Amino acid sequence: MKEILKVEGMTCSCCVGKVEKSIDQLDGVSSIKIDVDKEEVKVDFNKDKVTLGQIKKKIEEEGYKIV
Ligand SMILES: [Cu+2]
Numbered sequence: 386m387k388e389i390l391k392v393e394g395m396t397c398s399c400c401v402g403k404v405e406k407s408i409d410q411l412d413g414v415s416s417i418k419i420d421v422d423k424e425e426v427k428v429d430f431n432k433d434k435v436t437l438g439q440i441k442k443k444i445e446e447e448g449y450k451i452v
Contacts, residue, residue, distance in 0.1 A: 388437055390426045393450040395419070400449070407443040411435045424452075 395401060401419045404426060408417050413434025418427040428440055441451050 386432050387427065387429050388440075390428065390441065390444070391452045392424055392426050392444055393452050395421050395424060395449060397421070403447050404444055404449060407447050408440055411439060411443060414440070 392404065395404060398421075401421060404419060405417050408414055408426075408428060411430075413431040414428060415431065416427075416429040419425070420427075426444065430437075430440065444451060
C-alpha cells in the first residue's frame with residue numbers, strides 16, 4: 386500500500402539519505418521516494434509485513450518529525 390507522510394526537518398540530500406536508509410532496513414518496504422521541497426516521504430510497503438507505525442518510528446529515530 387502507498388502512503389505519503391509529511392516529514393519536517395529534512396533539508397538536504399544527506400537528510401534524504403538518512404531517512405531512506407532507515408526505512409529501507411525494514412522488511413516489506415518496496416519503494417521510497419522523498420521530496421525535500423514538499424517535505425514528503427512517499428512509501429510503498431506490504432502491510433502484512435510492516436506497519437506504518439514502524440515506518441514512522443524509524444523516521445522519528447533519525448530525528449525528524451512527522452506532522
Ligand atoms: Cu541534511
